[in-house]
Amino acid sequence: MSLCAEHIHFSYRDKTVLAGVDFTLQQGEVFGLLGPNGSGKSTCLKTVLGYLKPSSGRIVFARFGSLPYGLLVGKEVARRVAFVPQQTALHSAITVFEAILMGRLPHLADRWSGYGAEDKKSVREVVEALGLCDLVDRNVTCLSGGELQKVIIARCLVQESDILLLDEATAGLDLNHAVEIMEFMRRKAKEESKSIVAVLHDVNLASQYCDRIALLKKGCLRYIGTPEEVISETVLEEIYGIRAKIGYDDGGKPFVLPRRIETAEREVANVC
Structure with a gap:
């Protein structure tokens, strides 16, 4: 096990966004969140x-035993978890x-240290x-949206964290590059x-690329x-409200x- 989410609840003011989400993440696993x-x-x-x-529940990392995630701070977190945001x-x-070199910040000895040969080697790779x-x-500032997304992913990878969190990392990429990224991530995992x-x-x-999939709807893991x-x-x-x-x-x-909706409607009419 790499981490465990234990009965996670979260609300924005009076709106419940997560309602008792539980899952474990295994080492070497590509875990998909869909919904x-x-x-x-x-x-x-x-x-x-x-x-x-x-608001309740906790995230626990295997490396730190039963230590809740909230007690981890600064570089300790960054060396453990890397994140590609949605935007x-x-x-x-x-x-x-x-x-991309900015992803090496957690590995600097202190704020006054410059990037070394090992940092630049990681970027080149x-x-x-x-x-x-x-x-x-x-x-x-001269990159296309798809090119910028690949740069952000590269910055995440040079961080060399054990856990990678990708929030729609393939959004904005054409099919060829989306497949390329997922192939690369799967190789990293394995x-x-x-x-x-x-x-x-x-x-x-x-x-094609996830070992397991979690499907959420209205904050619940279904x-x-x-x-x-x-x-x-x-x-x-049930999840998406579509017939497929x-x-x-x-x-x-x-x-x-x-x-197509009209095709699905005809099928229902024929059954009735």
């Missing part, structure tokens, strides 16, 4: 990260290389792995025993299990084909 907009996915990540304090803007006139070599000298929590909207992407266990026509209709056809690829992974 409609407003179901509590991003809030769940922020409670794990410590940005938000749950990020870099307005400073810095290069891509410099922006991630830049090459993500295909960013042609962008390293470009100003971040080869380096990283634990990854990914908020995703693409059910098919989640099915289903959790492997893609084969939780992706079904009845579950998708489920198929299976050669490896037995489910894929979703949404039905």
